[in-house]
Amino acid sequence: MPEFPRLVAFDLDDTLAASKSPLDPRMAALLVRLLDVADVCVISGGRFSQFEMQLIDNLENVSAEALSRLYLLPTCGTQYYRHSEGSWQQIYAENLSDDEKARALAAVETAARDLGFWESETWGDILEDRGSQITFSALGQAAPVAKKVLWDPSGDKKNALREAVQALLPDLEVRSGGSTSVDITRRGIDKAYGMKRLAELTGVPLSDMLFVGDRLDENGNDYPVKVLGVECVAVEGWLDTAAFLDELIPTLAPRTASA
Numbered sequence: 001m002p003e004f005p006r007l008v009a010f011d012l013d014d015t016l017a018a019s020k021s022p023l024d025p026r027m028a029a030l031l032v033r034l035l036d037v038a039d040v041c042v043i044s045g046g047r048f049s050q051f052e053m054q055l056i057d058n059l060e061n062v063s064a065e066a067l068s069r070l071y072l073l074p075t076c077g078t079q080y081y082r083h084s085e086g087s088w089q090q091i092y093a094e095n096l097s098d099d100e101k102a103r104a105l106a107a108v109e110t111a112a113r114d115l116g117f118w119e120s121e122t123w124g125d126i127l128e129d130r131g132s133q134i135t136f137s138a139l140g141q142a143a144p145v146a147k148k149v150l151w152d153p154s155g156d157k158k159n160a161l162r163e164a165v166q167a168l169l170p171d172l173e174v175r176s177g178g179s180t181s182v183d184i185t186r187r188g189i190d191k192a193y194g195m196k197r198l199a200e201l202t203g204v205p206l207s208d209m210l211f212v213g214d215r216l217d218e219n220g221n222d223y224p225v226k227v228l229g230v231e232c233v234a235v236e237g238w239l240d241t242a243a244f245l246d247e248l249i250p251t252l253a254p255r256t257a258s259a
């Protein structure tokens with residue numbers, strides 16, 4: 001049986017589940033099977049509460065031993081959660097300072113208003129403090145997917161906003177996130193940062209990891225992982241990911257305890 005990959009890392013939105021939606025039962029079952037044969041990581045720009053709603057709450061018939069092989073990296077790996085003694089524990093969080101947060105919130109609102117991207121019809125908060133990340137969602141955090149895909153199909157609005165905000169915040173990093181979102185973090189915080197942290201934390205070298213994501217294109221939030229040199233699989237939605245796992249899982253040998 002091949003040894004590769006020892007660890008499979010996944011983006012969350014549009015890779016394991018539809019954007020901001022719970023896992024489909026088929027994907028949940030595949031992840032539980034995968035945990036028997038590999039370590040699994042989920043890394044996303046989203047907060048832990050999104051991991052709970054989309055991922056954790058939908059995993060069924062999964063043992064504590066299997067959950068001990070699941071690594072959760074919300075907000076691009078600036079937070080780290082492991083399952084132990086029956087619950088999910090935050091191992092660390094690298095948060096922005098109050099000054100950084102205040103400047104980030106002001107800059108993104110100013111730039112969005114100047115560009116005419118501050119929408120009046122919204123679903124939930126436009127600005128969100130995720131601790132280690134400030135997130136702008138043009139239509140609000142809870143906007144319907146159908147509305148979101150229509151807001152900026154070319155990606156031009158997000159890119160214009162990203163550039164304008166970056167000019168106002170030279171000491172911070174501004175990236176385009178999901179379909180309508182722009183994320184602000186400390187410099188150098190992206191999914192590549194998260195993957196490097198994961199290698200340090202688990203002792204699994206990057207060369208033994210496989211990453212699956214839907215935005216491995218040059219403007220995508222998964223692209224830094226590809227640049228880092230991790231072997232990547234590009235998907236266009238969770239159905240692609242499910243088809244890939246159907247092929248992958250039978251090629252991996254079951255994990256023995258403490259292997």
Ligand SMILES: [Mg+2]
Pocket residue numbers: 011012013014015213214215
């Ligand atoms: Mg995605």
